[in-house]
Amino acid sequence: VPLVAAPPAGNGPIDLTFAQHRTLSPIHLEYQRNLGVNGSMSISIMVEGKLWGLMIGHHRQPHYVAPETRAAATVITDAFAMRVQEIEGRRLWAEQQAHLDTEGRLVRELTRSDDFVGALTAGTMTLLDLFGATGAGVVSAGGVTLIGKTPAEAEVRDLAVWLREHLPAEASSYASSAFSAEFQPAAAYREIASGLLAAFVDPAREHLLLWFRPEVPSTVTWGGDPRKPVLPGSGPVAVLPRRSFERWVEERTGFATPFADWQVSLAQSLAQAVEGVVLRQRRKIDELTGLLADKEKLLTQKDILTREIDHRVKNSLQIVSAFLQMQRRQIADPDARQAFAETSARVMSVARVHDSLYQAESVEEVDLGQTIENLCSDLAGMAGDGHAVELVAESGVMVPYRKAVALSLIATELVTNAFKYAAGPTGGGRVEVSVSSSAGGGVRLKVCDDGGGMPEGWAEARPQGTGLGMKMIRAMLDQINARIEVANTPGACFTITA
Incomplete structure (x- = not known):
C-alpha cells in the first residue's frame, strides 16, 4: 500500500525508523521460483553497522508468518548478532592490544x-x-x-x-x-x-x-557460472537471473x-x-605520548561499542513496544487497552533517548530538544486524529543520559495525560511543549494544555485512574533533583526545572 506522510511532515521525507517490512524485487522473486520457493522471509544480521549475514526462512508454498513470530525471530537474530559482535570484539581487542604492545616496544627501541x-x-x-x-x-x-x-x-x-x-x-x-x-x-x-x-x-x-x-x-564453488550473463525477460520483469545452478568451480x-x-x-x-x-x-x-595514544584508541573503541549498544537497546525497546501494541489490539477491556498504550509510550520514550545517543556526536549527552520533538511526534501519532503538539525547543540543550531519560518519561506522562483528560467533549486537544536552558546550566521543560485546568486541591484529591503517572513523575523528579510548578493558564501548565 502507498505510504502517506501525515502532518506536520507535509511533503518532507517519511520517517521509516520503525518500519519493519520491505517488498522484494522482481528478479529476486524469479530467482526463488527457479528454486521452487514460493514463500520466504529474511532478517539482516548487523554487526558493527555492517551486514554480517542473513537469517533466512524458505517455504515451498506461500506461508504467512504472524507478527509476533516475526518479532520473536527479530529478537533472536539481534541476540545472535550481539553474541557475534562480542566474540569478534574480544578477538579483535586481544589482537589489537598485542600489536599495540609490539609497536610500543619497537618505538622504544627506536628512541634508544x-x-x-x-x-x-x-x-x-x-x-x-x-x-x-x-x-x-x-x-x-x-x-x-x-x-x-x-x-x-x-x-x-x-x-x-x-x-x-x-x-x-x-x-x-x-x-x-x-x-x-x-x-x-x-x-x-x-x-x-x-x-x-x-x-x-x-x-x-x-x-x-x-x-x-x-x-x-582457494577454491570457490559457485551455484552456476558467475560470469554467465543474465537473460532478457519479458513483461514486468526486465531481466532474469541465471537458470542454471550446476556446480561451477573456480580456482583463485x-x-x-x-x-x-x-x-x-x-x-x-x-x-x-x-x-x-x-x-x-x-x-x-615521551612514553606518556604513547600511553595517551593508546588511551585515545581505547576511548574510540568504547565510543563505537557504546553507540552500538545504544542502537541495539533502541531496537530492543522498539520490539518491546511493538509487542505491547499487538497485545493491546487483542484486549477488549478499555482500561487494559489504555494501560498497554501508556506502557508502550513509556518504552518508546526511552527508545527515543537511545536513538538520540546513537546519532549524537557525544555518547554521554543528549540533545533534549531534538529528543522531545521526536517523542512528541510519536505521541501525537499514537493518540490519533484531533490531537496536536506545538513544540518550541531551544537548539543545543545538551543533558546527560540519566537526566534525558527522566525528562522524556515526565514529558510522556504529561502529554499523554493532557490528551486523555484535557480534551474537549468531541475529543482532540492541543498541547504546547517547550524546552529551554535555565540559569545555572539547568534546563526547563514546560507542558501546557488547552483544557479546563487542574481542580482545586488536586494534589491531595484521589487521582483519576491508577495514579501511576503522577507517582512516576514524582519519582523521576526526585531522581534528578528537579522541581515542578503547576498553574492554570487557564489550562493546566506544568513547568519542570532540572
Missing part, C-alpha cells in the same frame, strides 16, 4: 638507537612481529634491508618506485591483498608476496616500510589474507614514529 633500520629489522622485536607478515623490509636512502620471505632486492626497488609514482600525493600508505593484479611484475613472486602493506615515512617518500603476505590459494590464485584497516593505521603510526624519532634529529618521544 641511532640506526632506525637496525632497530626495526635486527633486534629481538622486528617488523615481522606485526600483522602476521612472513616478510618485511625497509627502503631508505641508504639501500634496501629485507627480513623473512621477500622478493629480491631489485624487485623491491621496482615496487617502491611504482608506489611513489602511482600513489596520490596525499596518500601515506598502501594495502592490497592481490598486489599482482595491480602491479603486473609482482606476478613473478606472488607465492610469497601476494599481499603488500606499505607505509611512507617522510613526505618526500625516500623512506618506506614494507610488509609481505604469501598467496593463499594471487590472493593473500587482507590487511585490516586498523593494521594499516598502526603501520602509519609506526612510520610517523620513525619520522619523529629518527629523521627529525631523533627527538625523544
Whole structure:
C-alpha cells in the first residue's frame, strides 16, 4: 500500500525508523521460483553497522508468518548478532592490544638507537612481529634491508618506485591483498608476496616500510557460472537471473589474507614514529605520548561499542513496544487497552533517548530538544486524529543520559495525560511543549494544555485512574533533583526545572 506522510511532515521525507517490512524485487522473486520457493522471509544480521549475514526462512508454498513470530525471530537474530559482535570484539581487542604492545616496544627501541633500520629489522622485536607478515623490509636512502620471505632486492626497488609514482600525493600508505593484479611484475613472486602493506615515512617518500603476505590459494564453488550473463525477460520483469545452478568451480590464485584497516593505521603510526624519532634529529618521544595514544584508541573503541549498544537497546525497546501494541489490539477491556498504550509510550520514550545517543556526536549527552520533538511526534501519532503538539525547543540543550531519560518519561506522562483528560467533549486537544536552558546550566521543560485546568486541591484529591503517572513523575523528579510548578493558564501548565 502507498505510504502517506501525515502532518506536520507535509511533503518532507517519511520517517521509516520503525518500519519493519520491505517488498522484494522482481528478479529476486524469479530467482526463488527457479528454486521452487514460493514463500520466504529474511532478517539482516548487523554487526558493527555492517551486514554480517542473513537469517533466512524458505517455504515451498506461500506461508504467512504472524507478527509476533516475526518479532520473536527479530529478537533472536539481534541476540545472535550481539553474541557475534562480542566474540569478534574480544578477538579483535586481544589482537589489537598485542600489536599495540609490539609497536610500543619497537618505538622504544627506536628512541634508544641511532640506526632506525637496525632497530626495526635486527633486534629481538622486528617488523615481522606485526600483522602476521612472513616478510618485511625497509627502503631508505641508504639501500634496501629485507627480513623473512621477500622478493629480491631489485624487485623491491621496482615496487617502491611504482608506489611513489602511482600513489596520490596525499596518500601515506598502501594495502592490497592481490598486489599482482595491480602491479603486473609482482606476478613473478606472488607465492610469497601476494599481499603488500606499505607505509611512507617522510613526505618526500625516500623512506618506506614494507610488509609481505604469501598467496593463499582457494577454491570457490559457485551455484552456476558467475560470469554467465543474465537473460532478457519479458513483461514486468526486465531481466532474469541465471537458470542454471550446476556446480561451477573456480580456482583463485594471487590472493593473500587482507590487511585490516586498523593494521594499516598502526603501520602509519609506526612510520610517523620513525619520522619523529629518527629523521627529525631523533627527538625523544615521551612514553606518556604513547600511553595517551593508546588511551585515545581505547576511548574510540568504547565510543563505537557504546553507540552500538545504544542502537541495539533502541531496537530492543522498539520490539518491546511493538509487542505491547499487538497485545493491546487483542484486549477488549478499555482500561487494559489504555494501560498497554501508556506502557508502550513509556518504552518508546526511552527508545527515543537511545536513538538520540546513537546519532549524537557525544555518547554521554543528549540533545533534549531534538529528543522531545521526536517523542512528541510519536505521541501525537499514537493518540490519533484531533490531537496536536506545538513544540518550541531551544537548539543545543545538551543533558546527560540519566537526566534525558527522566525528562522524556515526565514529558510522556504529561502529554499523554493532557490528551486523555484535557480534551474537549468531541475529543482532540492541543498541547504546547517547550524546552529551554535555565540559569545555572539547568534546563526547563514546560507542558501546557488547552483544557479546563487542574481542580482545586488536586494534589491531595484521589487521582483519576491508577495514579501511576503522577507517582512516576514524582519519582523521576526526585531522581534528578528537579522541581515542578503547576498553574492554570487557564489550562493546566506544568513547568519542570532540572
